[in-house]
Amino acid sequence: MNKLIAALIAGLFATSVYAQAPAPATPAAVKAEAKAEKADAKAVKAEVKTDVKADAKVSKAEAQAVKDKAAADAKAAKAEAKAAKAKAKADAKAAKTKAAADAKAATAQAGADKTAAKADAKVEKAKVEAKGEKTKAAADTAAVKAEGKADVKAAKTK
Secondary structure, three states: OHHHHHHHHHHHHHHHHHHHOOOOOOHHHHHHHHHHHHHHHHHHHHHHHHHHHHHHHHHHHHHHHHHHHHHHHHHHHHHHHHHHHHHHHHHHHHHHHHHHHHHHHHHHHHHHHHHHHHHHHHHHHHHHHHHHHHHHHHHHHHHHHHHHHHHHHHHHHO
16 A cells, blocks of 8 residues: 555656656657656556555455464364363263272172171181080080999999
8 A cells, every 4th residue: 555655646746847847849859758758657557556456465365364264263162172072071981980880899899798797607606506516525525424434433333
């Protein structure tokens, strides 16, 4: 845009200089001067037109770049959201799996504790029974010994 304004101002000064110049003496010089002015004006017009087209291209490219950046940012944000959602889902699944595994482990431990308690109870019962049997056997042995001693005593007195 600055070039356009500069070109217009330069054209204005150029025409004002020619307007103040003294009239040439020959008609050929006047024709040459008019032709030169016309060519200058045409060149300035072409330059302005080119500048406008170039500025329009730049503006269009900048607008497209902004649009592309916005689309890329939106795509990245969408991908981030999707990844966060997948991570949250995976974390929830992992927590659920861990909770299930913990529950199974707790159930297994409870079963093991119950089995251990039953085994301990059986051992205690066996100990009590064994102690009773030992006591009975000791009593039987004492009775047999006493009976044997009584038989020996009775045999001696006969």
